[in-house]
Amino acid sequence: MMTILVQLAIAFSLSLLSDSKDIYKPIEAVMLQPQSYAFVRRVTTTSKEKAFQILENKCNVCHNKRNRRRVFTLDNMNPWVDDVYKQVFIKKRMPKGKKIKLTSQEYQDLLTWISATQNNQNGNQL
Structure with missing residues (x-):
């Protein structure tokens, strides 16, 4: 068996x-x-691309009508990094109006882009 x-x-x-x-x-x-x-498809988005989406959706809406010299593009947004920081985070003047507000995630994404850009301009690679 x-x-x-x-x-x-x-x-x-x-x-x-x-x-x-x-x-x-x-x-x-x-x-x-x-x-x-x-x-x-590439899913990851750089901090610059995220910041551009915010600038495009929240800033360029008004800048296209009132301040055409400061319409943000992917090519020209880095030189404006100090002004964006000053207007959004220090003076809290932008974005203007009651209809357009930044979410906490959008503030964080802008701050990430600003920090990365300033570090790269100063020669400090993250």
Whole structure:
């Protein structure tokens, strides 16, 4: 009786091993084909991109109408970093009006961009 159980266990183990090779072959073939990979969009956003979104949505709305010389773009926003800091955090004059308010996350994102930009301008890499 014991030999029959051992023989069954060995036969079952061998059948699993032989079947497992056949199962993984199609997966390997699919994984090796370059067209089977999905393109992944870059999800991470830099502090500059986050700050630009805030400046675009909360500042440029008014600047487009009243102060066209100070419309923020990705290319020109870094030189204005000291003025943005002064107007938003020290004088608390911007953004103007009761309708446009910054959330606490937007304040944090602006401050992160300001700190990173000032550190890079001063030669201190984070």
